Amino acid sequence: MINTATQQQQPSALLAVMKEAKRAIKPLIWFSAGINVLMLTGALYMLQVYHRVLGSHSLETLVVLSLMAAGALMTMAALEVVRGRLLATVGTWMNARLAPVLLTASVEYAASAPGQVTARPLRDLDQVRNFFTSPSIFPILDAPWSLIFFAAIFLMHPWLGWLALCGGIVLFALALLNEYITRKPLAESGNAQMRAYVKAEAAIRNAEVVQAMGMLKPLLENWKVPQDQANKRQVLAARRGGAISAFARSFRQALQMAILGLGAYLVLQNEASGGIMIAASILMGRALAPVEQAIATWKATVGARAAYKRLVAIAGQYPEIKPVLPMPRPKGKVEVENITLGRQGGEHILKGINFQLMPGEVMALIGQSGAGKTSLARILAGAWRPSGGRALLDGMDVAQWAAEDRGKYVGYLPQDIELFAGTIAENIARFAPLNPVVFKHVVRASQLAGVHELIKGLPKGYATEIGEAGAILSGGQRQRIGLARALYGDPALLILDEPNSNLDKEGEDALVVAIGIAKATKTTIILIAHRPNIVAKVDRILVLNRGQQDLFGPRDYVFNELAIRASKVAHMPNAPQLPTLEVVKDVKEFKEVKEA
Structure with a gap:
């Protein structure tokens, strides 16, 4: 038996998992730092070629610089691979730890709130995991290191640094504006889409009644209301986000031209070299890349954030599943x-x-x-x-x-029999791993329920697959197998x-x-x-x-x-x-x- 006070003192499964996941933050920081430092390779190579190779006409210097640049790029690629694998491992590990808790929470919620059957927590977990393993998370990891690139541009020339920094601030403001104007329509679209999913799942689940009673057309009209609302809000968010993205891309191109133009002016004034002009353009592109990527992947980021909040609301109430000590058999x-x-x-x-x-x-x-x-x-x-x-x-x-x-x-036979896809033996055994001992109890329960002979008459006996919810069985057969399941283990x-x-008369006599x-x-x-x-x-x-x-x-x-x-x-x-x-x-x- 679980003590309520103890259960409340235990950290939730989600908090426990996120606390353990923090162990991956330090290596991710180091890998991201190494990747971003090595991304200076292109700009530094350009500067050295302009200043050392072209000035000295030294082929040996060019070869050495090229080999050093190639080594740096290979190291950067290796760090990218390791970082991607680490993120994928964290996402898979998180799914393995949280999926059982979320399924348990969904089952308990569905049991306590009939008609509210949903697997949304599992879909939310998939969305969060996919975010961790997709390029959408890279802007978050790379953004803090943009300061390195801005600092490098400032070292080349203050004017170039201020131009790049001001351009970065404008792009960041556009990212915030994108979040502000798309947040509400995206949230409304998600909620409406979920209502549409619920209605569609209900229609599919009750397909027999829908077809027999000609209910499909009115149900379609009823389903179209939230579906149309979801589409309208999605289109609105896409239009707003598309406008911001288009303006950001144009501004980004203009900024690239501006820094080249300013660099050319400084070259003409003998305040900078051609290498600095090209290197500054490359560094600015890298410094602004996380902001540009954030705008492009903002929808995925917002979706993952909303999914995580829903996970907190669900998994935040449940401790991690742990083995329980068995209690003695009650009388x-x-x-x-x-x-x-x-x-x-x-x-x-x-x-x-x-x-x-x-x-x-x-x-x-x-x-x-x-x-x-x-x-x-x-x-x-x-x-x-x-x-x-x-x-x-x-x-x-x-x-x-x-x-x-x-x-x-405890043996329980509900009004809705609630059989599951699988064999008859699996359903009666409550999906315990089948072995000779378990199967012996299955046969005993079937004999007590008076359904043993009926099962033997089926094509594969106890190994007969009954389909989703026992679809291949009649109502009376489902009820008698449900009774055998309730009797399993001598409750x-x-x-x-x-x-x-x-039940017919034969089944009712067997029940008595x-x-x-x-x-x-x-x-x-x-x-x-x-x-x-x-x-x-x-x-x-x-x-x-x-x-x-x-x-x-x-x-x-x-x-x-x-x-x-x-x-x-x-x-x-x-x-x-x-x-x-x-x-x-x-x-x-x-x-x-x-x-x-």
Whole structure:
């Protein structure tokens, strides 16, 4: 079990990774310094050729200078290769460290916010990694060393230095202006594009319904609204950024001509040589290169910065995944203490739920639609965290218990079966590495669920690939395989949410047998169901009414109490505090089964 205070004291995974990544900063600084110093080679070679070779007509001097320049350029190329590999290694390492944390965060967020399924954190991580491994980061690494080139130009002649520096300031101002006028439209475009992606993914995910009910055209119209908005803001940002880039390129060419013209003037005035004129032009080009590159790659830089901020919001809340110490197997005692669950806006889904189950007891959870049954089941399974109160399994809070350890002892069959692409054996084994021992447990779970013979009749048996979400299986087959997955490993607590909603008579009989066997082995069972042949087998019943606990107790007591209320409903049809007619109808069926 994870202690909350300890978890809050642990640094987040992102902060831990970035702290370790700082180790690469020092070598990156040294490599960048070496690269930029060696980029002076061209200008120095030009000066020496003009001053020493042309003046002395010495072929030996030219050969030596050329060899020295070639050696410097080869060294610079080697440093570039090493720097690029270092950046690629850092990006890959960061992805390997953070991807599991972000996937965990995405799964937990999706579990706590149904309908908000998204893999955006992983896409954001890819964007940040790609930024580290692309030329977009080079302006950031090279910009501080531009001062070397400006200083070298000043040493050649102050006028040339001031011209280059003023030109650099103007280009830097253009880069800031580019960021200012494109920031808002790019952010709006990104948000609109994400809304469009969500709508498109929903349409693809529900393609069967879309095609069957002719919903494609209205969905396209609905999708086009954020898509058009994203395109418009993207075009606006591109126009503004394009105008700045075009002006910057023109200004850069004009500046290059200006420094050549000024250099020529100084040569005519005998204040500089032809070598200084050419070298100053080369050095100025190198000094302004990071600013020019920054303008050209600004969109990628802004995107990576926004992605990093989103990663901070997600990964900044989660510690790095570490192995957890296994807890002893629970016996199955369930205690629910004043569970409360609220939705945004303050409205309560559940309020004041209290009950206790001993190991081996079977409880039915009933109530009208929207009463909060599935929400309570999700809390008991550990998929959701309650707003208040606790759900305890053998005295341990399931919300604070590490999921990979708790999952060994809890079997859960949700309303949406949620199978995964892979084989039947992998799904039942919860994707544990298959080996003879694991497969033995898979077969045992299938036999308990009464689905072993069905699986053997499939083309490849347990090795049958079921497709995404179990697409090749019928609804009843998916539900029975989901039951086998829930029974895998002989859980101490079994939670079944409408386990017979898609079953035929054969499947329902197998379900009743499975519940009986699990009960005999002292497995605590909580099931949401209305059909009398299942509910009549339970020990206790919890009735929920509009998120609140209405009745809880032994099966016969609850049946009798509901029968009394049902008789009152006949005389008081508009009574607001009494069960709905749907529940009353179920109660009458329960009584018939009981009397039979």
